[in-house]
Amino acid sequence: MSTKILKALDAVGLEAFSPFVLLVRGEEARQQWRRIGLNFGAPLLALLVFVAAWSAASRNVMTKYGALPSPSMVAQEAAHLWAAHRQRRADEAAFRAEKAAQAAELEAAANLLRARGKAAQADALSARAHVARTARFSAGPSYVDQIGTSLKTVFAGFLVASLVAIPLGVLCGISPGIQAALNPLIQIFKPVSPLAWLPIVMICVGALYTTPPAEAWFEKSFLSSALTVALCSLWPTLANTALGVASVDRDHLNVARVLRLGTWTRVRKIVIPSALPMIFAGLRISLGVGWMVLIAAEMLAQNPGLGKFVWDMFQNGSSQTLAQIMVAVFTIGSIGFALDRLMIVLSRSVSYGATAR
Numbered sequence: 001m002s003t004k005i006l007k008a009l010d011a012v013g014l015e016a017f018s019p020f021v022l023l024v025r026g027e028e029a030r031q032q033w034r035r036i037g038l039n040f041g042a043p044l045l046a047l048l049v050f051v052a053a054w055s056a057a058s059r060n061v062m063t064k065y066g067a068l069p070s071p072s073m074v075a076q077e078a079a080h081l082w083a084a085h086r087q088r089r090a091d092e093a094a095f096r097a098e099k100a101a102q103a104a105e106l107e108a109a110a111n112l113l114r115a116r117g118k119a120a121q122a123d124a125l126s127a128r129a130h131v132a133r134t135a136r137f138s139a140g141p142s143y144v145d146q147i148g149t150s151l152k153t154v155f156a157g158f159l160v161a162s163l164v165a166i167p168l169g170v171l172c173g174i175s176p177g178i179q180a181a182l183n184p185l186i187q188i189f190k191p192v193s194p195l196a197w198l199p200i201v202m203i204c205v206g207a208l209y210t211t212p213p214a215e216a217w218f219e220k221s222f223l224s225s226a227l228t229v230a231l232c233s234l235w236p237t238l239a240n241t242a243l244g245v246a247s248v249d250r251d252h253l254n255v256a257r258v259l260r261l262g263t264w265t266r267v268r269k270i271v272i273p274s275a276l277p278m279i280f281a282g283l284r285i286s287l288g289v290g291w292m293v294l295i296a297a298e299m300l301a302q303n304p305g306l307g308k309f310v311w312d313m314f315q316n317g318s319s320q321t322l323a324q325i326m327v328a329v330f331t332i333g334s335i336g337f338a339l340d341r342l343m344i345v346l347s348r349s350v351s352y353g354a355t356a357r
Helices: 002-011 015-025 029-060 071-115 119-133 143-174 176-189 194-208 220-246 250-258 263-301 306-316 319-349
Strands: none
Touching (some): 071 119, 071 143, 176 220, 194 263, 263 306, 306 319
16 A cells, blocks of 8 residues: 555655655654655755745835835735635626526516517517626636636647647657758747747737637737747757657667558657657646746736736835735746646656656
């Protein structure tokens, strides 16, 4: 049983908890306690030192918006943001219930009018009932809603980047000619900042995405942010995919030639499975890059995510909003850490024993 737990912890990137399992199993207690101290004691000590330094700085550092927020103030603002989210959910539920009751009353009245042969008046009431049912809650998004928007945006951009980078990387790894042709473009575009890409993307989206807002599936700000994330995050996946494909064991390819496998079959059965660890390593880096790029993109594109939240709080300019910006900083860091852990789990699932940290 303990062996299964150890394997599960390793598979999900939580091998730091393994010493507890080994301690319960009675294996080298002194060594396990030392590992526990390194895994948890040292980070906890560093965290306490950081909080103490932050508390001291908050008492002595003054900004144009007031004193630097203390850890307790930031924690209070986090609680306020959560309370505001719950209140918004309650207000939205009450709004939906009110509109549903209004629509039901209008439909009942319309049915009575139809029974009396007044079809025109009944249709007018049914139209009003439809408007009530489809009415939108007008309050702005809560902090948690903005987190959800940022996650949807980064995953959309990451998906687009992956769909472009992996096929191109496979082609570059298979064909030295394609690698030589694309390498100059890769080297030119790879270091370009998202602040340079975003205006170009916004102009192109504005010109090409002309669907009326009422009928559009996506807002232009969402598309601009997602495409900017894609343009900035595809390069690590492309490079790692090309390297992984180029590093496939030649014996495997020779066997494929002996068996006279077609090009597509060879790529699908041999090349891609062999390169998967490198591909996932690139995807892990790309997702991290995309998450960092997203905040700047949302600030400028005004996509209603965490980037826009940070910008709005900065524009408000007060000690309270500065504390809320720090809440966003910790949120962004925590989500980035969780996304990295997620990619480690996926990477280990295809790495055949290889480790990633």
